Amino acid sequence: MTPRFLNPRRNAVSIMALSFALAAGACATTTSQSTPINYVKPSDTIVTDASRAHPDLWPHAASPAAMTDAATEAFVTELMAKMTLEEKVGQTIQADIASIKPEDLLTYPLGSILAGGNSSPGGDERASAQKWVELAQAFRAAVAQRPGAKIPMIYGIDAVHGHNNVVGATIFPHNSGLGAMRDPDLIRRIGAATALEVAVTGADWTFGPTLAVPQDDRWGRAYEGYGENPEIAQSYAGPMTLGLQGALSADHPLAPGHIAGSAKHFLADGGTTGGHDQGDFAGSEQEMIRTHLSGYPQAIDAGVLSIMASFSSWNGVKHSGNETILTDVLRGPLGFDGFVVSDWNAQGQLPGCSNESCALAFNAGIDMFMAPDSWKPLYQNTLAQARSGEIPMARLDEAVRRILRVKVKTGLFTDTRPVEGHLNELGSPAHRALAREAVRKSLVLLKNDGVLPIRSGARVLVAGHADDIGQASGGWTLTWQGTGNTNADFRNGQSIWSGIQEAVVAGGGQATFSPDGAFAQKPDVAIVVFGETPYAEFQGDVDTLDFLPTEPLETLKRLKAAGIPTVSVFLAGRPMWTNPEINASDAFVAAWLPGTEGGGVADVLVGDAAGKPRTDFNGKLSFSWPKTAKGEPLNVGQPGYDPQFAYGYGLTYAQGGRVGALSEDSGVAGEIGSVDRYFVDGRFVAPWSLMLRDAGGEFRLGTESSGASPRGGVSVRSTDGAAQESARALTFGAGGGHALIVAKPVDLVRQANGEMALVFRYRVDAKPSGPVLLTLGEGRVDVTALFNAAPVGEWRTLKVRLSCLRDAGADLAAVDQPWGLSAAGGFGVTVEDIRLGSNEGDAICPAG
Numbered sequence: 061m062t063p064r065f066l067n068p069r070r071n072a073v074s075i076m077a078l079s080f081a082l083a084a085g086a087c088a089t090t091t092s093q094s095t096p097i098n099y100v101k102p103s104d105t106i107v108t109d110a111s112r113a114h115p116d117l118w119p120h121a122a123s124p125a126a127m128t129d130a131a132t133e134a135f136v137t138e139l140m141a142k143m144t145l146e147e148k149v150g151q152t153i154q155a156d157i158a159s160i161k162p163e164d165l166l167t168y169p170l171g172s173i174l175a176g177g178n179s180s181p182g183g184d185e186r187a188s189a190q191k192w193v194e195l196a197q198a199f200r201a202a203v204a205q206r207p208g209a210k211i212p213m214i215y216g217i218d219a220v221h222g223h224n225n226v227v228g229a230t231i232f233p234h235n236s237g238l239g240a241m242r243d244p245d246l247i248r249r250i251g252a253a254t255a256l257e258v259a260v261t262g263a264d265w266t267f268g269p270t271l272a273v274p275q276d277d278r279w280g281r282a283y284e285g286y287g288e289n290p291e292i293a294q295s296y297a298g299p300m301t302l303g304l305q306g307a308l309s310a311d312h313p314l315a316p317g318h319i320a321g322s323a324k325h326f327l328a329d330g331g332t333t334g335g336h337d338q339g340d341f342a343g344s345e346q347e348m349i350r351t352h353l354s355g356y357p358q359a360i361d362a363g364v365l366s367i368m369a370s371f372s373s374w375n376g377v378k379h380s381g382n383e384t385i386l387t388d389v390l391r392g393p394l395g396f397d398g399f400v401v402s403d404w405n406a407q408g409q410l411p412g413c414s415n416e417s418c419a420l421a422f423n424a425g426i427d428m429f430m431a432p433d434s435w436k437p438l439y440q441n442t443l444a445q446a447r448s449g450e451i452p453m454a455r456l457d458e459a460v461r462r463i464l465r466v467k468v469k470t471g472l473f474t475d476t477r478p479v480e481g482h483l484n485e486l487g488s489p490a491h492r493a494l495a496r497e498a499v500r501k502s503l504v505l506l507k508n509d510g511v512l513p514i515r516s517g518a519r520v521l522v523a524g525h526a527d528d529i530g531q532a533s534g535g536w537t538l539t540w541q542g543t544g545n546t547n548a549d550f551r552n553g554q555s556i557w558s559g560i561q562e563a564v565v566a567g568g569g570q571a572t573f574s575p576d577g578a579f580a581q582k583p584d585v586a587i588v589v590f591g592e593t594p595y596a597e598f599q600g601d602v603d604t605l606d607f608l609p610t611e612p613l614e615t616l617k618r619l620k621a622a623g624i625p626t627v628s629v630f631l632a633g634r635p636m637w638t639n640p641e642i643n644a645s646d647a648f649v650a651a652w653l654p655g656t657e658g659g660g661v662a663d664v665l666v667g668d669a670a671g672k673p674r675t676d677f678n679g680k681l682s683f684s685w686p687k688t689a690k691g692e693p694l695n696v697g698q699p700g701y702d703p704q705f706a707y708g709y710g711l712t713y714a715q716g717g718r719v720g721a722l723s724e725d726s727g728v729a730g731e732i733g734s735v736d737r738y739f740v741d742g743r744f745v746a747p748w749s750l751m752l753r754d755a756g757g758e759f760r761l762g763t764e765s766s767g768a769s770p771r772g773g774v775s776v777r778s779t780d781g782a783a784q785e786s787a788r789a790l791t792f793g794a795g796g797g798h799a800l801i802v803a804k805p806v807d808l809v810r811q812a813n814g815e816m817a818l819v820f821r822y823r824v825d826a827k828p829s830g831p832v833l834l835t836l837g838e839g840r841v842d843v844t845a846l847f848n849a850a851p852v853g854e855w856r857t858l859k860v861r862l863s864c865l866r867d868a869g870a871d872l873a874a875v876d877q878p879w880g881l882s883a884a885g886g887f888g889v890t891v892e893d894i895r896l897g898s899n900e901g902d903a904i905c906p907a908g
Contacts, residue, residue: 105383106378106381106410107382108376110377111377113382113384114384115388116393118353119349119394120393120395121360121361122360122361123396123397124307124308125310126308126310126469127397127398127465128465129310132310136464136468139211139464140461144208144209145447146443147169147209148460149439149442150168150170151169151171151211151459152171152427152429152442152459152460154170154171154173154428154430154435155172155431155433155435156174156175156435157173157199158176158179158183158432158901159432160173160435162198165203165206166202169208169211170439171211171213171463172213172463173199173215173216174215174430175215175216175217175218175225176404176540177536177540178540178815178899181195185539185901186227186538186549189226189261189486190483192225192226193262196261196263196480200212200213212472212473214265214466214470215262215263215264215265216266216267217258217266218267219254219257219267220234220267220268220284221233221235221536222250222253222254222491222495222656223257223258223261223486224533224536225538226261226486226538227550229486229552230254230486230488230491230494230552230656230657231495231655232253232494232498232655233502233653234534234536235286236284236285236287236633236682237498237499237652237679238286238502239285239287239296239683240502240504240680240681240682241502241679242295242680243501244295244296244299245299246494246501247299247300248299248300248302249494250494251269251300251301251303251321252303252317253490254266254304255303255305255317255318255319256317256318256479256485257485257487257491259316259318259477259480260479260480260483260486261480261486262480264470265319265321266304266319266322267324268304268323269296269297269321269323269355269359270285270324270325271286271297271323271354271359272284272293272325272330273285273288273330273351273352274288274330275330275331275695276335276692276693277335277634277635277636277683277691277694278601278602278603278605279601280335280595280598280599281329281330281596281600282335282634283534283535283633283634286682287683288696289695289696290353293354293355297355297364298361299362300321301321301323301359301364304319304321305318305321308363313468313469313471313473313474314470314471316478319470320466320469321365321366322364322365322366322367323359324367324370325368325369325370325371325403326367326369326385326386326390327348327352327385328343328351328352328374329370329371331351331352337371337597337598337600338597338810338813340373340375340376341374341375342375343374356394360395360396365466366399367390367396367398367399367400368403369400369401369402369426370403371403371404371409378410380402380403380409380410380421380426381410381421383423386400386424387425390425391425398462398466399427399459399462399465400425401426401429401430402421402426403430404432404813405431405434406421407421407438409813415431415434416434416437416438417437417441417445419445419450422445422451422455422456422459423452427459487656492656495655495656495657496657496663497660498655498660499655499657499660500660500675500678502651502654502679503649503650503652503664503677503678504680504681505648505649505710506648506649506650506685506719507645508646508711509646509718511625511626511646511647512627512665513667513671513673513674513713514585514587514627514665515567515584515669516564516566516666517564517567517569517669518570518584519572519582519583519584520560520569520571520584520585520586520666521572521574521577521583521586521619522556522560522561522574522586522589523574523577523586523587523589523615523619524588524615525631526555526560526589528547529545529547529550529553530542530544530546530547530549531591531594531631532631532651532653532654533594533653533655534592534594534631535595535633536596537594540596540900541596541599541897541898541900542594543897543900544900550656553657554656554657554658554659556658556661556662557573557658558658558659559657559658559661560661560662562659562662563659563663563666564662567666567669568669576611577615584625585625585627586624586627587626587627587665588615588626588628588645590641591607591631591632591651592607592631597814598736598816599816599896599897599898601735603691604637604690604728605636605686605689605690606636606689606728607641613644616641617644625646626644626645626646627646627647627648627649628642628645628647629651629661629665630649630650631654632653633652634683635681635684635685637686637687637688637689637726639704643721643724650679664676664677673713676713676714677710679710680708680709680710681707681708681710683707684696685703685704685705685706686704687704687727688728689726689728690727690728704722734748735806735808735896736811736816736895736896738878738894738895739788739891739894739895740893742778742786742787744801747804748802748803748878750776750788750799750802751801751802752774752775752776752799753774754774754793773795773797774790774791774798775790776788776789776791776799777789781821781823781855782821782892782893787823787891787892788890788891789888789889789890790881790887790888790890791826791887791888792883792886792887795885796830796884796886796887798880800835800877800881801878802876802877804876805874806874807872807873807875808862808872808873809873811862811872811896812872815862815898815903816897817862817896817899818834818860818862818865818879818896819857819858819894819895820858820894820895821855821891822850822856822857822858822890822891823853823890823891824852824853825852825853825888826852826886827852827887828844828848828883828885828886828887829886829887830844830883830885831884831885832844832847832881832882832887833881833882834858834865834880834881834906835877835879835881835882836862836870836877836879836880837865837869837870837871837872837874837876837877839865839867839870840868841860841905841906842907843906845906845907846906847889858904859899859903860903860906861905862896864904864905864906879894
C-alpha cells in the first residue's frame with residue numbers, strides 16, 4: 061500500500077487546504093517568492109574576471125507562471141513556518157540508495173534520494189521491477205513515520221535513454237542517434253513513454269534532458285548530446301520537457317505517469333578543452349551563450365522543474381561555485397524558478413571544500429547537494445554552517461522554498477500513485493513500437509553502392525556483434541558503464557540479428573548468423589555489425605577517434621575477396637574515423653547506439669520481395685564525420701571546416717549517391733597512450749610496460765626471457781586465459797619480489813571521484829607462502845586472504861576501489877605504477893585484463 065504522507069487529521073498542513081486553495085484561487089495576495097531573495101552574500105568567492113557572467117548579455121526566458129502560483133506559494137510558506145532548522149537543511153541533501161537505508165530517514169530528515177548509475181535494490185543490477193517498486197515504497201514509508209513536518213522525499217534516477225536502469229524497460233537510442241532524426245514530436249513522445257516507465261517503478265524525477273552541445277567527440281559523454289550544433293537541442297528541449305512532465309498547471313500537479321525533469325549539465329559541459337570530462341571550457345562568455353546555452357531557455361519556458369549544475373569549469377572556475385552563473389544569470393534573465401541540484405559529490409571539487417562540507421557551493425546557488433555517500437557529514441556540516449550564519453538563513457529558506465515548490469508541482473503531497481506498480485507498462489508494445497520508430501529514423505546512410513535495400517528473399521549472412529543488445533544499447537544501460545549485460549537482461553528487446561532474421565524469413569529468404577563471418581554456402585549479401593563497446597564518462601574519453609579493433613575490417617576484406625556484397629552497420633556513440641571500413645563496404649550505415657529495438661534496423665535495410673524499400677533512410681548527421689583520426693574539434697561553421705561527411709549529410713534511397721575511395725591515412729603517428737587500460741588482449745597497452753623487481757630491489761623489464769634472479773625474484777611467461785596467450789603467469793621465488801606496470805605519470809583523480817576501480821582477472825597457480833600486496837604507486841592493500849581463499853586453477857575477478865588505494869597512500873594525481881603485485885615469499889598467479897572499471901557494487905577495499 062502506498063504510504064500516506066499527509067493525514068489531515070494528524071497534520072496541520074493538510075492536502076485539503078492545498079486542494080481548496082488551488083481550486084478557489086485562494087491567497088491571491090500572497091507575494092510570490094519566484095525572484096531571488098536579497099541577502100548579503102558571504103565575501104568569499106572563486107569567480108574571476110574571466111569567469112564572471114554579465115546578465116545583461118544573456119537572452120531572456122521564464123518559468124511558467126503556473127510554477128509559482130499563489131496557492132502553491134502560500135502552502136509552502138505555511139509549511140516552512142512549521143519546519144525546524146534541521147528539517148530545512150535536510151531538504152537540501154540527497155543521498156544515494158547504495159549508501160543510505162530507509163531506517164536512516166527515521167532520524168535524518170533528508171529531502172531526496174537517488175539511484176546512481178551502479179545503484180540498485182540490494183545491490184542487484186538485475187533486480188526485478190517489483191524490487192524497484194518495493195525499494196521506493198520502503199523509503200517513503202520511513203519518511204511518513206518520521207516525527208515532525210510531513211514532507212515527502214523526491215526520488216531521482218538517471219533515465220537518460222528510456223528507463224535504462226530496470227530490466228525489462230524500453231531502451232531508446234542514445235541522444236546522438238535521436239539528434240539525427242530531427243523530429244521534435246517523436247522526442248516528446250519518447251519523453252512521455254520514459255516518464256511512465258519511471259513512474260510505474262516508484263521514482264519521481266529523472267536527471268534529463270541532457271542539453272550538452274559536444275564540440276570534441278573524444279569526450280566520453282558525446283553520445284549524451286543531440287548534436288554539435290545547438291539548434292537541435294533548442295528544438296528538442298521544450299518537447300522533451302513537456303513529454304516528461306506535461307504542461308505545468310496552477311490548478312493541479314503533474315498528471316499521473318509524468319515525472320519531474322532536470323536539464324543538465326549547466327553549463328558548457330560539452331565544450332571542455334580536449335573533450336576531458338569534468339574539464340574546463342576556455343572560451344568567451346559570448347561563445348558560451350552562442351553555443352552552450354543550448355536549449356536551456358526552451359526547457360525553462362516549458363517548465364522544467366530542476367537544473368543540474370555541471371562538474372565542469374569556465375575559465376578555471378567550477379560552475380558549481382560560480383554564483384554569477386547559478387544565481388545572477390539563471391535566476392535573472394533566464395527566469396528559472398525551480399531548484400538547482402549539484403552533480404555527484406561535485407562540491408568536493410571546489411577550493412576550500414570537501415565532499416563533506418561546502419558552504420561555498422550552497423551560497424553560490426546550489427539548492428540541493430547530490431551527496432551520494434557523503435550525505436551524513438554534509439548534512440551535519442551544512443546544519444552547523446546555517447547555525448553559524450556562514451550560510452545565511454535567507455539563502456537556506458530560498459533553497460528550501462524552491463525544493464518544496466517542485467515537490468508540490470510534481471504531486472508528491474498528493475495521497476495516491478495511480479500508475480505505480482503497473483509493470484505491464486515496462487517494455488510495453490506501444491513503447492517498443494515507439495523505440496523502433498526512433499531506430500528507423502536515426503539511421504544515417506553514409507555510403508550505398510547499390511547493395512541496399514536487401515531483397516527480403518535473399519540469402520543473407522549476418523556477422524559481428526549483431527546479436528548483442530547490450531552493445532547496441534551502450535553505456536548507462538542497467539549498469540553505469542553498460543558492461544556485463546547479456547541478451548537475457550533485455551527480455552522485452554530484440555537484437556539486430558533477430559530483427560534481420562525475422563524480416564528475411566518473412567520475405568521467403570534465408571538468414572544465417574556467424575559472428576566471424578564464416579559460411580558454408582555463399583550468401584547473396586553480408587551484413588557486418590560492429591562498433592564501440594559500452595562506456596560512460598571516464599572510460600569513454602579517448603585520445604583519438606581512430607576505430608582500433610581490427611577484426612571487423614578483416615571480416616569485411618575476407619567477404620569482399622569472396623565476391624560477397626557487404627553492408628556495415630556501425631554502432632557508436634560518436635562519429636569515428638572508419639575510412640578503411642567504409643572502403644571495404646558496399647554500404648555503410650551509422651546506427652549510433654540504437655537500444656533494444658534492433659528490428660528498426662531491419663525495417664530500413666531489408667526491402668520487400670522485389671528489393672524495393674519498405675522504409676527509406678531519414679537520419680542526417682548531427683555530428684560531423686571526421687576525415688582523419690586526430691579527433692580535434694570538427695564542427696560546422698568553424699574556420700577550416702573540412703569533414704569527411706558534413707553536418708546534415710545523409711543519403712536516402714530516393715536520392716542516393718555513391719562514395720569514392722577514401723584516404724586511409726589516419727593522420728595519427730604512432731600509438732596513442734591509454735590512461736585506463738594496462739594489459740588487455742594479451743598485450744601491454746602503450747605506454748605501459750611490465751617491470752619485475754626482486755627482493756633486493758633490482759628492476760628489469762618483464763619479458764618472456766626474464767627468469768628468476770639469483771635471489772629468487774619473479775619470472776613471467778605468456779599463457780592462455782580467456783583467449784590464446786591473453787594472460788601472463790607470474791612466478792615469485794622463495795625470496796619474493798614485485799611485478800608492476802609502469803609508465804610516465806597520469807592523473808586518476810577524476811576516476812577516483814567517480815568511484816572507478818582497479819580491475820583484473822586472476823588465477824592462483826600456487827598459494828602464497830607469505831603476504832601479498834596489491835599496489836598502485838605508493839598505495840598498498842593486503843590481498844593475501846583473497847588469494848589464499850581462491851581455489852587453485854580457478855579464474856576470478858578482483859575489483860579494488862581507487863579511493864581505497866588513495867586512502868592507502870597512492871598519489872592519484874601522478875600515477876606511474878597503476879598496478880602491481882608484491883609477494884614476500886613464493887607465489888604463483890596468472891593475470892589478465894588489467895584496467896580501470898566501473899564499480900557496479902562489486903568493488904571492494906580489502907581488509908587484509
